[in-house]
Amino acid sequence: MNWNNVKLIFLREVRDQLRDRRTLFMVAVLPLLLYPALGMGMLQMQLLFSEQARTVVIVGADDLPEPPLVEQGHFLKRYFEFPDDADKLRVVVDNDETDTGETDRNPDDALATKDGLIRAAARMQEQLDEIVRLKQEAETARAEGDEGEANTFDEQVKALKAKIDEAMTAEGIQVLIVVPRGLKEHIAEINEKLAAGDLSAAGDPPRLPIVRNSADEKSLIAYRRVREAVGQWEDQLLKQRLESAHLPESFPQPVNPEQIDLAQSQQLAANVWSKLFPALLIIMSVTGAFYPAVDLGAGEKERGTMETLLISPASRTEIVIGKFLTVLLFSMGTALLNLASMGFTGKHMLSIAGAGQMSQLGAASFPPVTSLLWVIVLAVPLAALFSSLSLGLAMFARSSKEGQYYLTPLLMVTMGITVFCLSPAVEITPFYSVLPVMGPALLLKALLLAQTDVTSLYYYALPVLVTSVGYCVLGLWWAIEQFQREDILFRQAEQFELRLWVKHLLRDKEPIPSFSEAGFCFVAIMLLQFVAMRMMAQSTVGVSPEAMPVRMMQLLLVQQLAIIATPALMMGVMLTTSVRRTFRLNWPALKYLLVAAALAPLLHPPTVVLSGYLGEHFFPPLPESAQSAIAPMLDPQQPWWLVFLAFSVAPGICEELAFRGFILSGFSRRGRTGLAIILSSVAFGVMHMFPQQVFNAALLGLVLGLIAVRSNSLLPGIVFHMIYNGVEVFRNRINPDVWNHPIVQRFVSTETIEQQTVVHYDWPLLAICSVGAALLVTWLLRHGTPQRQSSAEGAPTSPTISAAPTA
Amino acid sequence: MIEVTDLTKAFEDLRRGPVLAVDHVSFEVHSGEIYGLLGPNGAGKTTCLRILSTVLKPTSGRAVIAGYDVAEHPEKVRANIGFMSGNTGIYDRMTAWEMVEYYGRLYGIDEATLQARLEEIFNTLQMNEIRDLLGSKMSTGMKQKVSIARTIVHDPPVLIFDEPTSGLDVLVARAVLLAIDYLREKGKCIIFSTHIMREVEKLCDRVAVIHKGRILDSGTVEELEARHQQPDMEELFFELIRRHDEELIQGGVGIAEGV
Structure with a gap:
């Protein structure tokens, strides 16, 4: 690696990008202009399109008791928490001679509308009375046991409601308040009686129907405001009543x-800020990385x-790293510029927002300097990964x-992650801290x-930074890998024809599957699993608890x-010429069978304890469904x-066929056995869905892959897999008395949870098993049958990199 | 300077299955010599030269340039060759001077030597008026000059030109050929591919006719003409190709009969 070349390439690319108007616009000009422009736009919008006033009609307003509820076509401002809200309701009353709303331009027109509204409201009032009557009739009918008649009344009520709703929509009335005749007198009368000490008078308060349609958004908003005003007004009425009864104001409280x-x-x-900054940082570092990267x-x-660049003395790794640093610079630049621009604009906007809910934010002071420094520190790994x-x-x-086409999927995935992170319920945990993007x-x-106690969060900084660097090294390695491949560097724009391609697949078969066929096999398994989930869930519906375990199995x-x-076998038969080599159907040397058989029970205690520990302290708890799946065991x-x-x-047979058979064979086609084992074990882990199982399976997948590669046979893997799972079954199924034997008690301890004997492995056993397993794995790493050269398989040769030194 | 032995490159093709783009090709080129690769489009010239420039890796066979194997020491090989083809464009957003200077620095030439060398090249190739012109503003001829300057900035002993005149007007093409001729006189080892007969006749010391990945025949122009009793290069070329295609068909029939 010649850092001078990297520097040269980096400087050239940066200068090149800076000379490109598009990039400059995207990275610098857009963020600097966008947010102020957006802010201006929002202000303009607020001025131009203030919320349209909703119409409330009050029928029988003459009968409303004091204090006044409505004045000049609006509810009184003092009934609202935010006085401006009063303007958002236009109140039409039938006793008011003055003009109802300033919004109306023509007084005649307004008068006509007002009269029309009141007439319509009066009709609705009659219909409402009818509804009340019908409801009573229905109740009486029901009380008499005449269900049929009660239902007809109900039907009529429904029809009337529909009619009212229709009329309200037609007239543009969002809320209708019907004041019963003589309400004022009625209330005054009750107040008098109460003042005189006749408490029974308060028994049945008079009704004040408020009609609205909760399915209609406009009606809903209007109703909420009406409710607020009427509620406050009702409090005033109560105050008067208490006063007249010589009771203290605090009486009902x-x-x-x-x-x-x-x-x-x-x-x-x-x-x-805690919501805006991370979201913007992620989205902007993606976009900021993407456009320069494509260029x-x-x-x-x-x-x-x-x-031209490829034939220069700079190596491909140097070229990619130079380019990567350029992209990183622009990605970070875009993200931070966006943050700064948005921050200042937001702060300015809030400071001029005036009255309203936003005013609580006050001057919206920026986060402290240390937090801002963290923004910059965490922007690096995020931007590096995306770059x-x-x-x-x-x-x-x-x-x-x-290239542009690939932005959408990348952006979609990051958007999904961002939305997840923004959810208030999601907080950083040890598990999340090691996930890409989510951790930072x-x-x-x-x-x-956090305002004060930040120190506890610093514990997360290390895992977040270390894993982030890890992910971005992986990403970079992948990018370099892409750059090394001739078929990618010199991809021709050949037309793609499905028919031709299928023909090519079936015609030019090779003894073992290709890398992408193996990848496809894994994707197919995952997709099938996804599709089958629903069917599986359905087939357990209605199964009695006794039959459940059998059904689960x-x-x-x-x-x-x-x-x-099935997918692995089918693909193996259809896409390869040697099923035997694809699935490693060879008779293994006896030593591998023995090692596999011994390794499984040795590995069981340490892996179970490890994944149990991680499950308790690290991973999110297992969902109910996963536990019910293993319950039959x-x-x-x-x-x-x-x-x-x-x-x-x-599982021993099927999973081995797929993962150590087809998938591992395909992955190792490029000659990198170590990488193939890692990839196949990751695939094997991911297939298990739940984090704990994913971890454990991936770990065992490494051992299984190693066994398969060393023995060049599927059989030892199957033996290992069966025994490993068998030990787990055995541990849970064996007669509990066995565990109580004094010798056994030295190695395990038992605990009874919900009538089940749970066995824990103790330290001596764990230590013995770990040492034994480590010895056997080391032996496997050292003693391998040399693999046949991959060049014999017709694949382009590349230097073989093996994870394990071959003796 | 260039030794190629049994060089082979296989590709996967969707339509035809595995294809040998370069099929056991062997030749040698010495200093002060221009070796021509003459062949129709798709003959495998570009693939062969890309392997020599280490951009592609050979499937089998060996190519040694200036004492370094292309598969084992690609960096050393790249430092010792100048490569120019229709595919080696120049940057739009760099001036001629910056472009050549950039490559000079990548070759690790020290700054003083580099500046002197740049002045020399810009004078020789008469490029001083486009010194500060951006690539996007240049005509094809100017771009080609910058490419040549870029190719020779580190004064490599071996030069590879892959159809350097394709798509150029006669004047520019002539200038390019003259430049190549000049480089031979300076003792460079040059390999030059083209599908234009006249260029071969004028320029090349020795020539190989390449078709479908194979070298059909090679030697000096006179030798080839004498060997195949053809009056000129053009007739010779078509005759060789026709004969090869006939053999292929017969071979195919033969195989079919054998089955």
């Missing part, structure tokens, strides 16, 4: 639940300068246009939210056979043979 809001304006602001990768191919991914994609693309985003969110068997083994009612078949034999 035995306790005063006082709300003390600890939020300071700074915290409210922190809350806003540096596909664009360079398109303009015909790629080959390497974008660059890899851009190298793959034939043209800039093709959640840490940043937590840091921006049947499903497990079906899943193993149909979803895992613990059920002593089930026959031994069925449990072994479902949990040990079937």
Whole structure:
């Protein structure tokens, strides 16, 4: 690696990008202009399109008791928390002679509308009275046991409601308030009686129907405001009543639940920043990385300068790293410029927002300097990951246009992750902290939210940074890998024809599957699993609890056979010429069988304890469904043979056929056995869905892959797999008395949870097993049958890199 | 300077299955010599030269340039060759000077030597008026000059030209050929591919006719003409290709009969 070359390439690319008007616009001009422009636009919109006033009609307003509810066509401002809200309701009353609303331009017109509204409202009032009558009739009918008649009344009520709704929509009335005749007098009368000490008078308060349609958005908003105003007004009425009865004002309030809001304006602001900053940082570092990456990768191919660079003394790794650093610079630049521009615009906007809910944010002070520093620190790994991914994609693309197509999926995935991280319920945990993108985003969110106690969050900084660097190294490695491949560098724009391609697949078969066929096999298994999930769930519906374990095991068997083994076998038969080599159907040397058989029980205790520990402290808890799936294993009612078949034999054969057969063979086609083992074990892990199982399976997948490669046979793997799963079944099924034997007690301890004996491995056993397993794995790493040269398989030769030194 | 032995390159083709783009090709080129690769489009010239420039890796066979194997020491090989083809474009957003200077620096030439060398090249190729012109503003001829300057900036002993005149007007093409001729006089080892007979006749010391990945025959123009009793290169070329295609068809029939 010649860093001078990297520097040269980096400087050239940066200068090149800076000379490109498009990039400059995207990276610098757009963010600097966009947010202020957006802010201006929002202000303009607020001025131009203030919320349209909704119409409320009050029939019989004459009968409303004092204090006044309506004045000049609006509810009184003092009834609202935000006085401006009063203007958002236009109130039409039938006793008012003055003009109802300032919004109406022509007084005649307004008068006509007003009269029309009141007439319509009067009709509705009659219909409402009818509804009340019908409801009473229905009740009486029901009380008399005449269900049929009651139903007809109900039908009529429904029809009337529909009519009213129709009329309200037609007239543009959002809320209708019907004041019963003589309400004022009625209330005054009750007040008098109460003042005189006749408490029974308050028994049945007079009705005040408020009609609205909760399915209609406009009506809903109007109703909420009406409710607020009427509620306040009702409090005033109550106050009068208490006064007339010579009762203290605090009479209806035995306790005063006082709300003390600890939020300071700074915290409210922190809350806003903690959502905006991580989201914007992620989205902008993706877009900021993508456009320069496409220009540096596909664009360079398109303009015909790629080959010029390839024949220069700079190695491909140097070229990619130089380009990567450029993309990283622009990605970070875009992200941070966007943040700064948005921050200042937002702050300015809030400071001029005036009255309204936003005013609580006060001056929206920025987060403290340390938090801002963290924004910059965490922007690096985020931008680096996106830069390497974008660059890899851009190298793959034939043209800039093709490159642009890859932005959408990348953006979709990151958007999904961003939305997930923004959810208030999601907080940083040890598990999330090691996930790509999520770790930095959640840490940043937590840091921006935290006001005082930040030290506890620093514990997360290390795993977040270390894993982020790891992911971006992986991404970069992938990008370099893309750049090394001739078929990608010199991809021709050949037309793609499905028929031709299928023909090519079936015609030019090779002894073992290709890398992409293996990848496709894995994807097919995952897709089938996804599709089958629903069917599996459905087939357990309505099964009695006794029959459930059997059904679960049947499903497990079906899943193993149909979803895992079948695709692999079918692809193996159709796409390769040597089923035997693809699935490693060779008779292994006896030593490998013995090692596999010994390794399985040795590895069981340490791996179970490790994944149990991680499950408790690291991974999110297992969902209910996963636990019910393994429940039959613990059920002593089930026959031994069925449990072994479902949990040990079937997975042993089916999963090995797929993952150590077809997939591992395909992955190792390029000659990188170590990488193939890692990839196949990751695939094997991912297939298990739940984080704990994913981890454990991936770990075992490494050992299984190593066994398969060393022995060049599938059989030892099957033996290992069956025994490993078998031990788990055995541990859960064996007569609990065995564990109580004094010798056994030295190695294990038992615990009874919900009538089940749970066995824990103790330290001596763990230590012995770990040492034994380590010895055997080392032996496997050292003693391998040399693999046949991959050149014999017709694949282009490349230097073989093996994870394990071959002796 | 260039030794190629049994060089082979296989590709996967969707339509035809595996294809040998270069099929056991062997030749040698010495210093002060121009070796011509003459063949129709798709004959495998570009693939062969790309392997020599280490951009592609050979499937089998060996190619040694200036003492370094292309598969084992690609960096050393790249440092010792100048490569120019229709596919080696120049940057739009760089001036002629910047472009050549950039490549000079990538070759690790020290700054003082590089500046002197740049002045020399810009004078020789009469490029001083396009010194500060951006690539996007240049005509094809100017671009070609910049490419040549870029190819020779590190004064490599071996030069590879892959159809350097394709798509150029006569004046520019002539200038390019003159430049190549000049480089031979300076003792460079040059390999030059084309599908234009006249260029071969004028320029090449020795020539190989290449078709469908194979070298059909090679030697000096006179030798070839004498060997095949053809009056000129053009007739000779068509005759060789026709004969080869006939053999292929017969071979195919033969195989079919054998089955």
